[in-house]
Amino acid sequence: MNTEILGVILTFLITVLLAFPLGKYIAKVFKGERTITDFMNPVERVIFRVSGINPNASMDWKQFLKAMLSINLLWFVYAFFALLFQDKLPLNPDGNPAQTPDLAFNTAISFLVNCNLQHYSGETGVTYFTQLFVLAFLQFVSAATGIAALVALFNGIKEKTTNNLGNFWNLLVKTTTRILLPICFVGAILLAFNGTPTSYDGKDSIVTLQGDSVQVSRGPAAGFIAIKHLGTNGGGWFGANSAHPLENPTYFTGMLELILQVIIPIAMIFAMGFYINRKKFAYVIFGVMTVGMLCLLIPTIVTEIHGNPAIAKLGVTQATGAMEGKEVRFGPALSGYWSIITTVISTGSVNSMHDSSMAVSGLMQLLAMMINAFYGGCGVGILNYYIYIIIAVFISGLMVGRTPEFMGHKVEAREIKIASMVWLLSAILVKGGAAMAAYLVTHHPDVAWAVKPSAWLNNPSYHGFSEMLYEFTSSNANNGSGFEGLGDNNIFWNVSTGIVLILARFIPIIGPIAIAGLLANKKFIPESPGTLRTDSFTFGAMTFAVIVIVNALSFFPALALGPIAEYFSLQ
Amino acid sequence: MKNFLISIKLTLVLVVICSLVFPALISMVGKLTPGGGKGETVVAHGRVVGYEKIGQKFTADKYFWGRPSAVDYNAAGSAGSNKGPSNPDYLKTVQDRIDSFLVHNPGVKKEDIPAEMVTASGSGLDPDLSPESAYIQVKRVAETRGMTADKVKALVDEHIEKPLLGILGPSKINVLKLNVALDEIGSRR
Numbered sequence: 001m002n003t004e005i006l007g008v009i010l011t012f013l014i015t016v017l018l019a020f021p022l023g024k025y026i027a028k029v030f031k032g033e034r035t036i037t038d039f040m041n042p043v044e045r046v047i048f049r050v051s052g053i054n055p056n057a058s059m060d061w062k063q064f065l066k067a068m069l070s071i072n073l074l075w076f077v078y079a080f081f082a083l084l085f086q087d088k089l090p091l092n093p094d095g096n097p098a099q100t101p102d103l104a105f106n107t108a109i110s111f112l113v114n115c116n117l118q119h120y121s122g123e124t125g126v127t128y129f130t131q132l133f134v135l136a137f138l139q140f141v142s143a144a145t146g147i148a149a150l151v152a153l154f155n156g157i158k159e160k161t162t163n164n165l166g167n168f169w170n171l172l173v174k175t176t177t178r179i180l181l182p183i184c185f186v187g188a189i190l191l192a193f194n195g196t197p198t199s200y201d202g203k204d205s206i207v208t209l210q211g212d213s214v215q216v217s218r219g220p221a222a223g224f225i226a227i228k229h230l231g232t233n234g235g236g237w238f239g240a241n242s243a244h245p246l247e248n249p250t251y252f253t254g255m256l257e258l259i260l261q262v263i264i265p266i267a268m269i270f271a272m273g274f275y276i277n278r279k280k281f282a283y284v285i286f287g288v289m290t291v292g293m294l295c296l297l298i299p300t301i302v303t304e305i306h307g308n309p310a311i312a313k314l315g316v317t318q319a320t321g322a323m324e325g326k327e328v329r330f331g332p333a334l335s336g337y338w339s340i341i342t343t344v345i346s347t348g349s350v351n352s353m354h355d356s357s358m359a360v361s362g363l364m365q366l367l368a369m370m371i372n373a374f375y376g377g378c379g380v381g382i383l384n385y386y387i388y389i390i391i392a393v394f395i396s397g398l399m400v401g402r403t404p405e406f407m408g409h410k411v412e413a414r415e416i417k418i419a420s421m422v423w424l425l426s427a428i429l430v431k432g433g434a435a436m437a438a439y440l441v442t443h444h445p446d447v448a449w450a451v452k453p454s455a456w457l458n459n460p461s462y463h464g465f466s467e468m469l470y471e472f473t474s475s476n477a478n479n480g481s482g483f484e485g486l487g488d489n490n491i492f493w494n495v496s497t498g499i500v501l502i503l504a505r506f507i508p509i510i511g512p513i514a515i516a517g518l519l520a521n522k523k524f525i526p527e528s529p530g531t532l533r534t535d536s537f538t539f540g541a542m543t544f545a546v547i548v549i550v551n552a553l554s555f556f557p558a559l560a561l562g563p564i565a566e567y568f569s570l571q
Numbered sequence: 572m573k574n575f576l577i578s579i580k581l582t583l584v585l586v587v588i589c590s591l592v593f594p595a596l597i598s599m600v601g602k603l604t605p606g607g608g609k610g611e612t613v614v615a616h617g618r619v620v621g622y623e624k625i626g627q628k629f630t631a632d633k634y635f636w637g638r639p640s641a642v643d644y645n646a647a648g649s650a651g652s653n654k655g656p657s658n659p660d661y662l663k664t665v666q667d668r669i670d671s672f673l674v675h676n677p678g679v680k681k682e683d684i685p686a687e688m689v690t691a692s693g694s695g696l697d698p699d700l701s702p703e704s705a706y707i708q709v710k711r712v713a714e715t716r717g718m719t720a721d722k723v724k725a726l727v728d729e730h731i732e733k734p735l736l737g738i739l740g741p742s743k744i745n746v747l748k749l750n751v752a753l754d755e756i757g758s759r760r
Contacts, residue, residue: 003734003738004741043588047584051581070575071582074575075582123647123649124648169577176588177588193605195610195624198597198600199601199607203647204622206612206620209620209621209747212627212628214621214627214647216610216647218609220594220601220608222597222608223594238649238694239648239650240649240651244649245624245625245626249624251739255735255739315669316684316685317683317684319686320741322656323638323686323687323690324652324691325652325692327692327693328700328743329740329741331740334740352651353653356652356653356693357656358656459658461657463656484650485652566655
């Protein structure tokens, strides 16, 4: 078999094989059972003592959300001011300048919400201090926030009737010390031994073999790249992200980074099965998500290997596939796989430039982010899927004429209203944002912003529209990848996507937690023969259908104007 | 208010752990790696001529060329072209690259040029080529250097890096290492 396809299949299989035991381990950590990382106990005790936290104090859903939102607010303020004054802070060997207020606003939010949109370029837009003490820090804690929120949901499902969703501080700290730090350590060391730099030295100046003078950006990147993937963050140390040869030096690191970025999202599904003691429920969800992912993946890989029809018309051979924006060491298959993995989960790191992907691949990447629940980001993927489940439960209930129930609790008007608001929100943010941008480009091309609307688009026609649509879709999914040709470092894009980022992060966390809290408070109804079984494959198929219908209704018209139109224009 | 007090203290502790201790530990281990954590360099003609992993610009006919770069191989500002597949300006650029390649490599047929030779890489710093892209440059390099084509081709074959474990991913050639080897043969004669 083709070595490139084999690489993709093996990468996915290794991921699942590692994710299963990891899921078991994660369930043990949150149950408070003994694990191999108990050597972190003293560290955690110190953290709790210094911070004045009682890790055993119970929290209801409102207290949980208050704690989560307070510390997130603090992180935003810290990040914003650090970026604003980074030129005066230490660890800036390359002498990079401060960020403008609108860029700092966007960057701070973007890393706070696990998105990493990056309207700057890593080599020049940030310093080693802000990379490590602001961005990498937020990469750790934003992932931990998502996982903590998900465990709160598990707690709500697990008990028959309860007020206690768990202690937010405890979950946040344990996620960091027991899951993120140990795996990142291993990942970073592997990256370092394959060529990713780790030293604090600044740029190097060299004269090339042919005699040109070149400066080479470097820095302590290995740890950053490990957490950027493990935490489904995706922000690159360098401008070209994981296409950069120091950020992703070999095919081995390509596989490693792919495994790192999706291992927690998959492990959390298995962890749920073990934690709430409903393994079949988890396996069905894993099955639905995997089928969904494959529906997006297969067309992408086929198109990318096939190459660009417009280039074929020029008469050159495309034996190595569509190579614009791709690296030789990865090739089109692994690049196609990466572009789907990074968009179904909310990583947004790239090893090829999505703006140069084929039209079909662009369509699949957009769809992956619109659905945002096939595995999904750290913690939040299952929270998004939970919303689809609630809607599926409701629709199934209507179909059979019974009050809908989920895990022994009646799902009533209030829960359905919350779920509907959450899914309506993404359609409003994505289409509203893209419409606003398209309006400015056509009617006000000369507004005096840092980048004029007339200069925003790097490509004309349908593809130009896709660039704007992609930027808002990526923001709404808290993904962070982009059709990077878009000229987005100006006040319009920085502020508008910043607002989308905040709304699209916190409302889809608050919504499911509130639903879980409300449901857990209700009287428990034991299962009867008439109960809708949510761990059956029929219900899995039902959820899949809901996901397809909801997203087709929301997004088809916008997709038709962008990648679908481009696809037909290329034939 | 209690939440904010906890938040401030917890943030301080976590910053120390995640942003100070963690990267410092990695940096210490990194000193044990082949490049000492600073990136592996390549030495030729008695000086450092580049980083093994980072592609550089080759325009002279006596060297194998790497792929087109959207940033002209600026290793302090990596980026791709971000040109869409249907963009007419982009397709014109590709056409120009094909024409210029044919001018420099007389005898090569257009349908033998692999697309990667005329499309820009994602990072603008791609250090590699596929074997096919090196083979079609053999004649030019051999003629410019006054070597036999067989000898240059043998050197190319020597520099093919097989897929990982022989089964995973594409075969490739590091352009810088190949060119350094060419220079070394030249100076030995």
